[in-house]
Amino acid sequence: MDLLADLHAGVLDGPTADELRQQVEADPEARQIMAALEATATDLADLPPLTIPDDVSARIDAALQDEVRYWTRESAPAQQVPTMSAPAGNEARVVDFAAAKTRRRRRTTIGAGLVGVAAAAAAVVFAVLPGTGDDDNTAQPPVPTATQPGEEHSAPLALAGDQVTLDGQQFSQVMASDQYVSTLADPQQLIGCLQANDVRGGKPMGAREITLNGRLAQLLVLPGGGLGKFRLLAVGTDCGPGNPSTVSDSTFGG
Incomplete structure (x- = not known):
């Protein structure tokens, strides 16, 4: 790429x-x-x-x-060093x-x-990519990144409304994030959740814990079926095999 x-x-x-x-x-x-x-x-x-x-x-x-x-x-006092003649051609370079x-x-x-x-x-x-098309029913295991002990854990992104809507800055933050709720940090649980929501393969392009009207949820950014269009899928923490637990399903861009 x-x-x-x-x-x-x-x-x-x-x-x-x-x-x-x-x-x-x-x-x-x-x-x-x-x-x-x-x-x-x-x-x-x-x-x-x-x-x-x-x-x-x-x-x-x-x-x-x-x-x-x-x-x-x-830093001026710390730079009091003996004066030495610089060799020819090694003049100091001044930043414009x-x-x-x-x-x-x-x-x-x-x-x-x-x-x-x-x-x-x-x-x-x-x-x-092979294994991610709609005609392939075998999902490739995504590998979410769970926050390790001692690492900083960002607070969930607080949103409100009937469905998830993001501005440009929020979308960039989610795209750069790989943050999963504890239950979906398990790759097999995440695969089952994606399949239950008709996602057939590939790892989400971005993931972030959110709250929607105060309810904790997992936001996943997925391709939206068009150039520059993305699917914003928010699911509950109990999402898994056979349980889509869809909280919101909206789009961004396009």
Whole structure:
């Protein structure tokens, strides 16, 4: 997947890119992924550029400059070392703050676009990988990550309403999470829960403990059957084989 994304972005060296293109041409699944990346990139190109508001950028710059002044002042006594002549060609390199700010803004814009591309590509991968299609009734065991003793356990995401709805920030948080309630930390229990909710294979793309109107539930992000569309399935803690325990079944994006 990383190689395909790099190929689409044009960052591979010539020989590697040429070899990979030949493999893509011979692989229908890889061609689908490349097509999804291209379609998503086209959609993103039609959006207005993402920039940091000037007032926010100004506050960030001021805070960074304050930190630089603070640490320069604090570390000055510790830097009293004997003066030595630097060899020719080893002059100190000074960071151009304005140039660094421009690079940071550029990375912010590019990164936001890649998030959308990665999400769409992930949906395609889930749909085309062996063992995850609708015509395959054998679920591959997902491997949830349970919180280990001593690790920080995030509080459940508190939601309200008739069904689960997420804003963009909340969706990103859930996609980046792999947090399961204790009962669904068991892979076999999770498989049974997914099958009971007509999910035939693959690991959820994101998982997070939530409360919906005060009720503890498990939120699972699954492909939604379309480019950039995702299924938000919330189930009770007793979900398992033969017991879907569906709390909410909604969609995001599309």
